[in-house]
Amino acid sequence: MQGFASEFSSAIALILNGDAELWAIVLLSLKVSIFAVLISAVIGMPVGAALAVARFPGRRMLIVLMNALMGFPPVVVGLLVYLMLSRSGPLGVLELLYTPTAMIIAQVVLVTPIVAALTRQVIEMLAEEYSEQLRSLGVSRLASVPVLLWDARLALVTALLAGFGRAIAEVGAVIIVGGNINHVTRVMTTTIALETSKGNLALALALGAILIGIAVAVNAMVSTLSLRAEREGLRHA
Amino acid sequence: MRDLVPDRAGCLSVDGVGITRKGKALLDVSRLSLDGPGPTLILGPNGAGKSLLLRCLHGLIVPDQGQVRQDGAILNAEHKARQAMVFQQPVLLRRSVAANLDFVLKRQGLPRATRKIRIEELLAEGGLDGKTRQSARSLSGGEAQRLAILRALALEPETLFLDEPTSALDPSATQMIERMILRASTRGVRIVMVTHDIGQARRLAADIVMMQGGHVVEHGAAKQVLDAPESDAARRYLAGGLVT
Numbered sequence: 001m002q003g004f005a006s007e008f009s010s011a012i013a014l015i016l017n018g019d020a021e022l023w024a025i026v027l028l029s030l031k032v033s034i035f036a037v038l039i040s041a042v043i044g045m046p047v048g049a050a051l052a053v054a055r056f057p058g059r060r061m062l063i064v065l066m067n068a069l070m071g072f073p074p075v076v077v078g079l080l081v082y083l084m085l086s087r088s089g090p091l092g093v094l095e096l097l098y099t100p101t102a103m104i105i106a107q108v109v110l111v112t113p114i115v116a117a118l119t120r121q122v123i124e125m126l127a128e129e130y131s132e133q134l135r136s137l138g139v140s141r142l143a144s145v146p147v148l149l150w151d152a153r154l155a156l157v158t159a160l161l162a163g164f165g166r167a168i169a170e171v172g173a174v175i176i177v178g179g180n181i182n183h184v185t186r187v188m189t190t191t192i193a194l195e196t197s198k199g200n201l202a203l204a205l206a207l208g209a210i211l212i213g214i215a216v217a218v219n220a221m222v223s224t225l226s227l228r229a230e231r232e233g234l235r236h237a
Numbered sequence: 238m239r240d241l242v243p244d245r246a247g248c249l250s251v252d253g254v255g256i257t258r259k260g261k262a263l264l265d266v267s268r269l270s271l272d273g274p275g276p277t278l279i280l281g282p283n284g285a286g287k288s289l290l291l292r293c294l295h296g297l298i299v300p301d302q303g304q305v306r307q308d309g310a311i312l313n314a315e316h317k318a319r320q321a322m323v324f325q326q327p328v329l330l331r332r333s334v335a336a337n338l339d340f341v342l343k344r345q346g347l348p349r350a351t352r353k354i355r356i357e358e359l360l361a362e363g364g365l366d367g368k369t370r371q372s373a374r375s376l377s378g379g380e381a382q383r384l385a386i387l388r389a390l391a392l393e394p395e396t397l398f399l400d401e402p403t404s405a406l407d408p409s410a411t412q413m414i415e416r417m418i419l420r421a422s423t424r425g426v427r428i429v430m431v432t433h434d435i436g437q438a439r440r441l442a443a444d445i446v447m448m449q450g451g452h453v454v455e456h457g458a459a460k461q462v463l464d465a466p467e468s469d470a471a472r473r474y475l476a477g478g479l480v481t
Contacts, residue, residue: 132297133328137341137392138318147340151331231374 010202011209022203026210029187032100032174033167036107037115040163044112045156048119049145053127063120069113074106078173081106085177098179103187106173111163118159122152154229161222168214248272249396249429253303254293256286256451264289264300264451271444276418276428278438278459281448282474287431288325288400290448294429295322295398321394325401327385329373334365334384337373341391355391363387363417379410386417390426397421399430403437415441435475439463447471 014022051063083089085097085105096102126148134144149156171189178185180194188207195204251269255262264286271277279287292298293305296317307316330337335356342352360366363383368376373384382402389397399418403411418441422428432438438445442459449470455462466472 130328130330132292133324135297136295136322137344138314139344147330 004201007201007205011205014202014206015209019206022206022210024183025186025188025191025207028100028185029168029189032103032187033107033164036104036111036167037160037164039104039108040111040115041160043108044115044163045119045149046145047112048116048121049123049149051116052120052123053141053145053148063117066113066117066120070117072110072113073172074110074170075172075176077109078106078176081109081173081177097177098181098185100178100185102177103174103185106177107167107170110170110173111167114163114166115159118162119152119156122155122159123148126152154225158222158225158229161218161225165215165218165222168218169211247308247395248306249294249427250306250309251290251293251303252306254290254300254305255302256289256293256298256300262451264293266290266303266451266453269446269453269456271427271429271446273444274422274425274427275443276422276430276441277444277446278442279429279431279446279448280433280435280438280462280474282433284450285448286451287433287448289451290446291322291398291400291429291431295320297322319395320398321389321392321396322398323382323385323389323400323402325404327381329376329381329384331374332372333370334360334373334376335369337384337388338391341388345392359387359391362390362420364413377410379406379413382406382410382414383417386414386421390421394426396427396429399428401431401433403432403434411437435463447474449474 047066051059051066081102082097084091085094085102086092087097096105123145127144130144130148130151134147139147169189171193174185174187175190175193178187178190180186180190186194188211192204192207192211195201195207249271251266253268254264254266256264266286269290279290281287289298293300294312296305296312305312307313310316330340332340338356338359339352342355347355356369357366360369363386365376365380365384365387368380373381376384386397386399386402397418402418403414406414415437418428418430428441430441438459442463444457445455445459445462446453447455447462447466447468447470454468454470455466457467462471463475466475
């Protein structure tokens, strides 16, 4: 019990003293996940909006596929990205394996379906409400997409935060494609896994506390924005 | 006075328009011609086809048969651009009051300075000055409907369709909206409005289209239709009897 107490106090000291190694890991985690979410937004939002507004054969199947991809196991995503990026894989020539870029790619694959699916839900609901009014104002189906995206902005930020929450807490995929290399690809989750197995509980606990802090902050932002979106008459279906 | 207003909206007519769903004729109007300055009020019980007819006239619904014509030509995008519509439930963008108006003014390609002046004029017209920056979704029912009407008027339409715009409003909010509608009519905007409020028809209408079961059962000058209806359906409706 005394051992745990001393590990806790060491963990707090690491955080408060601004331990360089600890904060470098936190910074890399944030960088990787923020980049991944931004790229997912650029891909997922237009795809989700297009699926909400456009009508074409196979649309329903694409929606089912996208929803299924939301629950894709991270380790399998990691394995697939590994195969793509490995020396003998189709993208091996880029030599991205075991780099932060590889981790960003893996997180993009994990987060994009979440962003796209939530965007589709939100935009479809709003499009149903706006449809006649926008047509009456002479706004075409295609031109309605930016209008809908802008008016659903609160709910869409919530979708991005949900994606960020998934990315920052992810361990399976990034450990496979990042390799958990010290000072290169070591992020919070992979460090916690490694340091716990090595018995270095102080660093693991410090990172765990920061990760929980980030998760709580993200959830608080999601709740606040959801409330505001609900007040504005828009929430996730 | 209203009769002196020039009718710039021309003749809007319906030629054998029909809509059938699951074998049931929801709308079946062989001929209807709206060529007066209006306001034209479409009156009738629930399910009479009033809103469907309005949507056909505005081109929101393409009928299964027949055509809607403007000055003899089949209704096209150019005609539709000179029309506007206000719905029973105002659909406001999730933006500020001013941004809702700016949205349509911007689409007309007006420069920023002109838009600003026009927004101020419109808000004053609808008694919404002072609410410029307020979120449109936080307006009261009456204010929201007034904003929806202002946004439609911002398009400077020749014809303004209104689908029961006051059905959920109290008398004072209704009165404000009726005044806006009459002012627009006096300025030469042709008003075509759906209602099932006989009192409202008496206050606003120049001519009345009476509908029942998807058919137009009577169309004529408001005074004539309200005081001496020719059809049994109109007589029963005006007498407050049940019409199905």
